Amino acid sequence: MSGITIRIDKGRSPASKEAQTIISTLPGAKECKRHYSVRLSEDDMIHFGPEIARILELIPILRESDWFDVPEYGTDEWANWMIDIHGFGKKNSQKRG
Numbered sequence: 001m002s003g004i005t006i007r008i009d010k011g012r013s014p015a016s017k018e019a020q021t022i023i024s025t026l027p028g029a030k031e032c033k034r035h036y037s038v039r040l041s042e043d044d045m046i047h048f049g050p051e052i053a054r055i056l057e058l059i060p061i062l063r064e065s066d067w068f069d070v071p072e073y074g075t076d077e078w079a080n081w082m083i084d085i086h087g088f089g090k091k092n093s094q095k096r097g
Helices: 014-025 040-048 050-068 076-087 090-096
Strands: 003-009 035-041
Touching: 003 014, 003 040, 003 050, 014 035, 014 040, 035 090, 040 050
Parallel strands: none
Antiparallel strands: 003 035
16 A cells, blocks of 8 residues: 655744644654654545645745744754754764764
8 A cells, every 4th residue: 555754844933833733643643853754544645635735735835934944043053053054963073083
């Protein structure tokens, strides 16, 4: 049986919060460190069609709103955000050393 996997990155915008809430109500939803993920079967897609449709409607809004959601300068959250957008961290530090 085929299905789909939906993954929504965590964010602080209202659209992101709505998508996270919807995904958390679906069966088998997983909360990871930086995203929510759910794998849906064909039967789940039929049963949860309106929820999936709403998530799909939110995708363009999510992309725009979270691009400009910059944490307050000088905070730990801002430092982590800078590390994420510049690709530094464990993966790159292991390559260097």
